[in-house]
Amino acid sequence: MQLVLNPDQIALRDRCHEAPTTVDEIGNAVEGVLLLNVALRCEGAGKSGTERPFSPEAASALWRTLWEPRIGNMTELGLDVDGSGLHISNDGEDITVTGRSELLQAVDSQETVLLSCEGSGYHQVFEVSLSEPRSSTVVRPAFDPSMCLTETTFSGTPALLRATGDQASQWVSTYRTMRLFLGAAEMLGLAEYCLNATLVYVSDRRQFGGKLAGFQTVRHSCAQAFSELQLARSLVYASVARDSSEGAKDREAAWRAHILVSSIALDVCETAIHLHGGHGLVWESGLHSALRRVWLLRAQEGGPRAAADEVGERLLSLRSEGKERV
Amino acid sequence: MNLDDSPSEARFRQEFRGWLQGDTAQALLQEAAHEPGDVERRFDLRSRWHRALYNGGWMGLTWPKEHGGYGYPLSYQLILNEEMVTVEAPPIAAWVAVELVAPVLMRWGTVEQQAKLLPRILSGDLIACQGFSEQEAGSDLAAVRTRASRLEEGWQLDGTKMWTSWARQAQIGLVLARTDPTAKRHHGLSCFLVDMTAPGVIVEPLRMLHGGAEENWLLLREAKIPKDAIVGSEGDGWRIVMDSLNLARGVSSLSRTSALEVSLSRLVKRLRDRSLSSLRAEGLVQRVAALHTRVQALRWLTYRLVGEIDQEGVPGPIASTEKLLWAQLSADVARLALEIGGFQTLTEPPDWDRHTNGAERFEYLRSLANAIEGGTDEIQREIIASRVLGLEG
Numbered sequence: 001m002q003l004v005l006n007p008d009q010i011a012l013r014d015r016c017h018e019a020p021t022t023v024d025e026i027g028n029a030v031e032g033v034l035l036l037n038v039a040l041r042c043e044g045a046g047k048s049g050t051e052r053p054f055s056p057e058a059a060s061a062l063w064r065t066l067w068e069p070r071i072g073n074m075t076e077l078g079l080d081v082d083g084s085g086l087h088i089s090n091d092g093e094d095i096t097v098t099g100r101s102e103l104l105q106a107v108d109s110q111e112t113v114l115l116s117c118e119g120s121g122y123h124q125v126f127e128v129s130l131s132e133p134r135s136s137t138v139v140r141p142a143f144d145p146s147m148c149l150t151e152t153t154f155s156g157t158p159a160l161l162r163a164t165g166d167q168a169s170q171w172v173s174t175y176r177t178m179r180l181f182l183g184a185a186e187m188l189g190l191a192e193y194c195l196n197a198t199l200v201y202v203s204d205r206r207q208f209g210g211k212l213a214g215f216q217t218v219r220h221s222c223a224q225a226f227s228e229l230q231l232a233r234s235l236v237y238a239s240v241a242r243d244s245s246e247g248a249k250d251r252e253a254a255w256r257a258h259i260l261v262s263s264i265a266l267d268v269c270e271t272a273i274h275l276h277g278g279h280g281l282v283w284e285s286g287l288h289s290a291l292r293r294v295w296l297l298r299a300q301e302g303g304p305r306a307a308a309d310e311v312g313e314r315l316l317s318l319r320s321e322g323k324e325r326v
Numbered sequence: 327m328n329l330d331d332s333p334s335e336a337r338f339r340q341e342f343r344g345w346l347q348g349d350t351a352q353a354l355l356q357e358a359a360h361e362p363g364d365v366e367r368r369f370d371l372r373s374r375w376h377r378a379l380y381n382g383g384w385m386g387l388t389w390p391k392e393h394g395g396y397g398y399p400l401s402y403q404l405i406l407n408e409e410m411v412t413v414e415a416p417p418i419a420a421w422v423a424v425e426l427v428a429p430v431l432m433r434w435g436t437v438e439q440q441a442k443l444l445p446r447i448l449s450g451d452l453i454a455c456q457g458f459s460e461q462e463a464g465s466d467l468a469a470v471r472t473r474a475s476r477l478e479e480g481w482q483l484d485g486t487k488m489w490t491s492w493a494r495q496a497q498i499g500l501v502l503a504r505t506d507p508t509a510k511r512h513h514g515l516s517c518f519l520v521d522m523t524a525p526g527v528i529v530e531p532l533r534m535l536h537g538g539a540e541e542n543w544l545l546l547r548e549a550k551i552p553k554d555a556i557v558g559s560e561g562d563g564w565r566i567v568m569d570s571l572n573l574a575r576g577v578s579s580l581s582r583t584s585a586l587e588v589s590l591s592r593l594v595k596r597l598r599d600r601s602l603s604s605l606r607a608e609g610l611v612q613r614v615a616a617l618h619t620r621v622q623a624l625r626w627l628t629y630r631l632v633g634e635i636d637q638e639g640v641p642g643p644i645a646s647t648e649k650l651l652w653a654q655l656s657a658d659v660a661r662l663a664l665e666i667g668g669f670q671t672l673t674e675p676p677d678w679d680r681h682t683n684g685a686e687r688f689e690y691l692r693s694l695a696n697a698i699e700g701g702t703d704e705i706q707r708e709i710i711a712s713r714v715l716g717l718e719g
Contacts, residue, residue, distance in 0.1 A: 001328060001329060001330065001331060001332065001335060001401045001404070002328040002633070003329070003401070003404075003629045003630055003632060003633025003636075004630060004633035004634055004637055199715055199716075199717065202717065203716075203717060203718070211718060213711075213717040213718055213719070214717075214718065214719050216708075219707070219708065219711035219712070219715075219717050219719065220704065220707040220708070220711065222711055222715055222717060223650075223706075223707035223708070223710035223711040223714075223715065224650075224707060226647065226710055226714065226715060227646075227647035227650050227651055227707075227710065228651075230627055230644055230647045230651075231620065231623045231624065231627055231647070231651055232623065234623050234624075234626035234627035234629075234630055235619070235622060235623035235626055237626065237630070238329065238622075238623075238626035238629070256618075256619045256622060256623075259615060259616060259619045260616075260619045260620060260623055263616070305612060307615075308611070308612035308615035308616055308619075309611055309612060309615070310615075311615040311618065311619065312610075312611035312612055312613075312614045312615030312618075313602075313611055315594055315614060315615060315618055316594060316597050316598055316605060316611065316614065317598050318602050318605070318611070
């Protein structure tokens with residue numbers, strides 16, 4: 001066992017301030033190492049004072065880096081995994097899709113998306129262009145202004161079948177798991193940024209004849225936030241450092257990371273705004289930007305409550321292999 | 327990071343698993359499955375567990391070989407603890423001796439002190455206590471007033487210690503006393519090994535809020551100890567105290583995190599007997615998931631701490647956070663365990679034979695001490711704020 005980061009990993013984390021928007025250094029390693037590198041990257045960005053571990057463009061690039069080896073030559077960003085409002089028609093020659101989908105994605109992201117449809121227990125993944133004449137899209141800005149909700153209505157829009165059956169299920173499962181891991185890593189980085197900004201602020205700001213950092217309640221709030229981040233970081237490291245070939249186990253690890261980091265990141269970001277006093281409430285402070293991003297990231301896959309239901313029910317043996325105990 | 331066992335670690339894990347399945351271990355584990363909410367009975371059971379581990383060759387994994395240990399890296403202790411959590415093994419009774427006193431002796435003791443005491447601490451035959459705190463010297467330990475006066479034949483100790491864990495069961499105590507009354511605070515302090523049966527050494531139980539008395543008053547009334555009872559040199563007391571805390575970090579952290587995992591595991595088992603609808607209605611599914619996740623995270627944080635100690639030799643910044651987080655989390659688990667028992671747990675008298683032994687009530691009340699002993703939550707936060715985050719006070 002080696003329970004601490006090795007020098008290369010430490011260097012990766014510490015190098016992040018040099019290139020805050022590229023993902024080149026993460027590389028195309030096996031999943032476990034890749035995810036750990038992403039986690040380190042986010043953490044390093046937070047420590048260096050970078051408001052976002054990834055710009056939306058860099059996030060898109062990261063997804064391509066992660067997704068291409070698995071699906072091949074993909075430029076898509078989003079995946080509407082619900083697909084509950086979609087109907088696929090296949091007359092043997094043409095495949096078309098009808099219905100409505102919603103997709104949360106970065107503003108100005110790619111125009112082609114994957115749609116996952118599950119019917120009669122059979123899973124399929126299709127590629128659809130949002131710019132097709134037979135589709136109409138309404139874009140709504142999200143809580144995080146760099147993201148948007150794309151509501152698309154498909155009216156017999158041509159679709160390209162990309163995967164079926166077990167392969168489709170595996171793609172979707174892997175995507176959903178990795179989305180949770182990446183979300184946890186990014187939330188961690190966002191919270192790091194907020195805490196570091198706060199430490200600088202309370203060390204400079206003077207009130208009542210002394211620095212804010214001299215007041216016990218302020219110091220202890222910072223200490224508690226730091227401790228909670230250590231806890232979150234430990235779980236993220238351990239979750240992503242494993243070889244991700246274990247399928248269902250990864251999913252549980254992803255849920256746990258999502259549960260814990262969602263809670264801690266939100267608390268730390270809110271505490272940071274609070275400790276900045278009125279300055280934290282101002283748009284230019286940037287702290288709210290991190291907070292908004294955390295809210296969107298934690299809402300993935302039904303949010304931490306849904307993840308807690310999954311983890312809790314398995315823990316209590318209420319659910320095993322998808323079957324529920326009454 | 328690499329969380330997989332090395333080949334030798336894997337062999338070690340398999341061997342220990344095999345021992346845990348043996349008759350000796352199984353008999354004790356079955357007894358421990360219904361561990362009593364009674365201090366004296368717990369001590370007895372945990373002492374027998376200690377001796378079983380020792381006889382099986384599983385104590386002293388990280389102790390230096392010259393002191394009877396195996397000299398393994400901390401990862402072996404981590405593996406042992408992981409496996410013990412799996413079978414819900416109890417902690418050892420003599421943790422003060424093994425985790426606090428023994429490391430001090432290894433660092434500061436004379437060859438004679440080490441030869442006389444360490445083997446017996448390791449085997450569980452010698453119980454040691456730590457006489458540091460006083461009524462007016464809790465968080466502010468530098469305010470100790472117990473006096474050590476030099477005599478021709480040795481020393482005389484006068485004073486009163488408080489919160490001395492397991493003093494009634496101990497044969498020896500590591501006592502902090504002031505050897506130079508003119509020196510201020512952290513200076514002029516020394517540590518001594520005190521024979522707990524010597525004249526002038528009086529132990530009185532300190533009944534705690536849970537009804538038990540693992541803590542004690544240690545009254546030193548003209549207690550005379552020999553010259554060679556001093557640990558280190560005169561005036562080394564404060565450094566020994568600080569060492570005692572630092573040296574214990576890794577192993578103590580592993581022990582208490584493991585115990586917490588066992589507590590949670592037992593709680594989950596109790597809940598599995600309940601219906602899905604009731605669990606969901608009470609919001610217990612999500613609460614358990616959240617707790618489980620935090621306990622898992624604490625385990626990994628503890629592993630990082632262990633890794634740092636193994637690599638650097640001293641604990642890093644994580645050490646300060648671990649105790650704070652563990653104390654809070656242990657209280658959360660204990661609180662939930664008491665809560666799910668409902669009115670019955672609060673009103674049914676303990677019945678050892680029926681396994682309704684008040685353990686949940688005891689654990690909950692006992693958990694309130696976790697945020698106080700070994701450095702209060704406030705002290706931990708202050709240490710983090712000043713020494714880790716560099717916030718000027």
